[in-house]
Amino acid sequence: MKIGAHISSAGGINNIFDRAEEIEAEAIQMFISGRTNWRDPVVKEEALVKYQKIKNSSKIPLFFHGIYLINLATQDSSHLEKSKSSLINYTKWAGKLGVAGTIFHLGSHKGVGFQAMEKQICSALVEVLEESDTDAKLIIENSAGGGNTIGSSFAEIGSIINHCGKHSRIGVCLDTCHLFAAGYDISTRKGCELVMEEFEKEVGIERLLAVHANDSKTPLGSGRDRHENIGDGYLGYDGFKAIMSHPAFSQVPFLLEVPGLQKDGPDLENILRLKRIRDEVAQL
Helix, strand or coil: CCEEEECCCCCCCCHHHHHHHHCCCCCEEECCCCCCCCCCCCCCHHHHHHHHHHHHHHCCCEEEECCCCCCCCCCCHHHHHHHHHHHHHHHHHHHHHCCCEEEECCCECCCCCHHHHHHHHHHHHHHHHHHCCCCCEEEEECCCCHHHECCCCHHHHHHHHHHCCCCCCEEEEEEHHHHHHCCCCCCCHHHHHHHHHHHHHHCCHHHEEEEEECEECCCCCCCCCCEECCCCCCCHHHHHHHHHHCHHHCCCCEEECCCCCCCCCCCHHHHHHHHHHHHHHHCC
16 A cells, blocks of 8 residues: 655645655645635646656656535535536546546535435536546545535445446545544454445445545544544554555555644654554564
């Protein structure tokens, strides 16, 4: 498995590689537009040329993170159209830039229930895939379960994929903090085995394309999305050792979204913590 992080693309997407190198990241997740606005991505030609040159020599795994405004379960037609447009743009850019896919949140049903909005969600996903003729994937991220968010259970994610015709370009990113907050106890080896057995049954291990590696500031089943640095939360060091020992994660990139020791986001220390655990697991 490769240990990476969310990296800022500020000043040009070519800058992600130097920033990743500074913290010894082996995989990269990034935004290519403002994370809290609807403006389309803009990639300057000079930055694009530099990016392509470095990427072609580095072969580092790359992922986009979709903007936070996306909600495919909204009852607001304008919001839905903007959400689809954003995902289409990101997916087209992913194809152009050689990015594996876009990790994104499905959104919230705002109290009307999952079943009431599932058909709309699936229709939107299929439309995005048809409008973006690339190999880049749409990667559904599991939610922590608070605020009527969709995708906190494997059953919901699996149902969506099934009702999208089991489309080959739909994948899943498991956020460790979100899993724990949603009640999936991955803090022990036995617990992790049971959780991944359910994932295999409802979704399929082959759909797992990335992991958001985050400790949790809140206890099991809290429903709260509160990331903590690796080893400093309720999952703890042993929890990540259990996760990284499971064969389902052996070839999957781990992407840090932690606050960082200086509150500046993913840093070298958190990368090194995960790498130390990876080394220990390899010796078992």
